[in-house]
Amino acid sequence: xxxxxxxxxxxxxxxxxxIAHQASTTGSLLSDKIGFIVxxxxxxxxxxxxLASIIIEFRNKSRIPALFLGAFFLLIGAMVAGxxxxxxxxxxxxxx
Amino acid sequence: xxxxxxxxxxxxxTSELLRPLLRTGRGFxxxxxxxxxxxxxxxxxxxxxxxQGLVVTNMRTxxxxxxxxxxxxxxxxxxxxxGGIAIAAAIRLLNLHKYQPVARMGEVLTIISLMMAGxxxxxxxxxxxxxxxxxxxxxxxxxxxxxxxxxxxxxxYFTMSACYLWLTMRKDLALxxxxxxxxxxxxxxxxIGYKPGEEHTINRMTWWLSIxxxxxxxxxxxxxxxxxxGLLPSRPGWFSALAGPYFLTAAISSAIAAIIVVSAILRRVxxxxxxxxxxxxxxxxxxxxxxxxxxxxxxxxxxLTMNYAAPLxxxxxxxxxxxxxxAIIFWPMLIIGFxxxxxxxxxxxxxxxxxxxxxxxxxxxxxxxxxxVKRFLIVVPSLLRPLLxxxxxxxxxxxxxxxxxxxxxxxxxxxxxxxxxxFPILDLSEE
Numbered sequence: 001x002x003x004x005x006x007x008x009x010x011x012x013x014x015x016x017x018x019i020a021h022q023a024s025t026t027g028s029l030l031s032d033k034i035g036f037i038v039x040x041x042x043x044x045x046x047x048x049x050x051l052a053s054i055i056i057e058f059r060n061k062s063r064i065p066a067l068f069l070g071a072f073f074l075l076i077g078a079m080v081a082g083x084x085x086x087x088x089x090x091x092x093x094x095x096x
Numbered sequence: 097x098x099x100x101x102x103x104x105x106x107x108x109x110t111s112e113l114l115r116p117l118l119r120t121g122r123g124f125x126x127x128x129x130x131x132x133x134x135x136x137x138x139x140x141x142x143x144x145x146x147x148q149g150l151v152v153t154n155m156r157t158x159x160x161x162x163x164x165x166x167x168x169x170x171x172x173x174x175x176x177x178x179g180g181i182a183i184a185a186a187i188r189l190l191n192l193h194k195y196q197p198v199a200r201m202g203e204v205l206t207i208i209s210l211m212m213a214g215x216x217x218x219x220x221x222x223x224x225x226x227x228x229x230x231x232x233x234x235x236x237x238x239x240x241x242x243x244x245x246x247x248x249x250x251x252x253y254f255t256m257s258a259c260y261l262w263l264t265m266r267k268d269l270a271l272x273x274x275x276x277x278x279x280x281x282x283x284x285x286x287x288i289g290y291k292p293g294e295e296h297t298i299n300r301m302t303w304w305l306s307i308x309x310x311x312x313x314x315x316x317x318x319x320x321x322x323x324x325x326g327l328l329p330s331r332p333g334w335f336s337a338l339a340g341p342y343f344l345t346a347a348i349s350s351a352i353a354a355i356i357v358v359s360a361i362l363r364r365v366x367x368x369x370x371x372x373x374x375x376x377x378x379x380x381x382x383x384x385x386x387x388x389x390x391x392x393x394x395x396x397x398x399x400l401t402m403n404y405a406a407p408l409x410x411x412x413x414x415x416x417x418x419x420x421x422x423a424i425i426f427w428p429m430l431i432i433g434f435x436x437x438x439x440x441x442x443x444x445x446x447x448x449x450x451x452x453x454x455x456x457x458x459x460x461x462x463x464x465x466x467x468x469v470k471r472f473l474i475v476v477p478s479l480l481r482p483l484l485x486x487x488x489x490x491x492x493x494x495x496x497x498x499x500x501x502x503x504x505x506x507x508x509x510x511x512x513x514x515x516x517x518x519f520p521i522l523d524l525s526e527e
Contacts, residue, residue, distance in 0.1 A: 034239070034240065035237075035240055036238070038323075039249075046308045046312055050305065053300070062294070064263070064294055067288065075254075075255045087225050087226065087227045087228040088225075090227075091225045093146050
């Protein structure tokens with residue numbers, strides 16, 4: 001938007017009024033929520049496929065899906081805890 | 097008698113496959129010592145950076161490049177992380193059993209490369225002690241920040257890959273349980289809940305997971321990593337819809353090249369010529385050659401767009417790369433790093449009697465180096481052009497940056513060697 005406004009100030013050939021009007025009234029599709037769309041597109045199918053693999057085997061009364069889920073959440077938890085631990089540890093090294 | 101002979105033969109084959117765990121030569125200790133020295137040097141360099149700040153690097157803003165070798169390193173390792181697990185998943189989905197021996201080597205490469213990518217990013221941060229803010233502010237950043245999407249997808253990819261590796265390794269760990277008493281404790285933890293015959297369930301589950309992982313490969317390297325650059329309109333040279341395919345091709349090519357090099361080294365060191373046939377390298381090499389050639393086409397396409405009638409800023413970035421200060425690394429990268437190796441690999445594919453393993457590995461090694469250089473050329477030249485009326489800066493990594501980049505590589509090799517000494521790297525159940 002800012003670019004368009006600068007263009008209309010610097011170049012009189014461009015129909016400045018029209019562009020300025022468009023810039024003020026046009027917004028991109030869900031620009032403030034685009035991240036949810038992107039992550040939905042990526043994480044959604046992955047979760048569906050993973051769930052498909054788990055549900056089918058849960059029906060077969062296998063313990064592997066439970067183990068997989070356990071490992072999955074354990075690893076994510078470990079990573080989050082790891083971030084916290086590294087942050088705390090580095091506080092001792094970096095002058096505060 | 098026949099049964100006894102078959103059992104003896106199977107036992108011999110298993111011992112061959114477990115060679116890294118059974119034998120420890122003098123070379124191993126030399127290698128570990130050398131890697132530890134490099135890692136210690138890396139820790140010292142990082143300590144210098146942590147205590148004195150990023151001023152010890154040559155990254156500067158607003159005059160100069162705010163991102164440099166570390167970010168190039170990050171993109172490079174994310175790329176390496178793709179081939180391994182993608183190959184393993186493709187083998188499972190498409191029944192490409194010929195490539196099975198290199199599958200786990202690739203899976204391990206994926207896990208270690210992702211760790212090194214994360215480390216590269218952490219080192220690039222001015223205040224890595226605030227790293228937990230990534231988690232704290234995740235909910236309010238995720239709507240608009242492409243960096244937050246990156247963190248999310250990388251964590252998901254790492255978790256999926258690690259779980260995939262763990263599931264597919266369980267049968268082999270069960271086979272090794274009684275063979276290595278010193279590692280029994282570790283194996284028992286990883287074999288929690290193990291029941292003989294669970295492989296059928298695991299095979300069915302990993303089939304679905306393979307599809308999920310291949311999808312993640314496309315959306316990570318061809319998606320969120322590429323979009324860190326491709327979505328920024330203010331940076332000439334980055335803003336492009338081509339970024340996704342461009343990064344994805346680079347990622348898969350560099351990863352296949354890395355698998356060729358790593359597996360060829362292991363094949364030679366552990367005398368696995370019978371288990372990893374040359375056809376594996378012939379197939380991977382031809383595919384790598386074609387992909388690299390396709391990447392050259394993408395480079396041409398990008399440079400043509402930047403030169404034909406592009407905005408001035410885009411054109412000037414292209415001039416910087418093709419004729420300016422970066423030409424000295426661009427042209428050798430293009431010709432020696434991409435074109436000659438790609439043509440060599442393709443010619444070998446067309447004329448199988450010209451195939452040479454040494455040539456294939458050498459070409460792959462050149463391609464890996466060229467892809468690191470390419471990542472550097474993606475990151476740096478665009479940043480050197482200031483957005484406001486400041487003079488143009490210059491950038492070449494400082495000794496701290498080179499030390500850290502070398503140390504990260506040493507750490508990756510160290511982790512790989514540690515895995516070799518702890519777990520079977522070849523699929524024992526195939527024998």
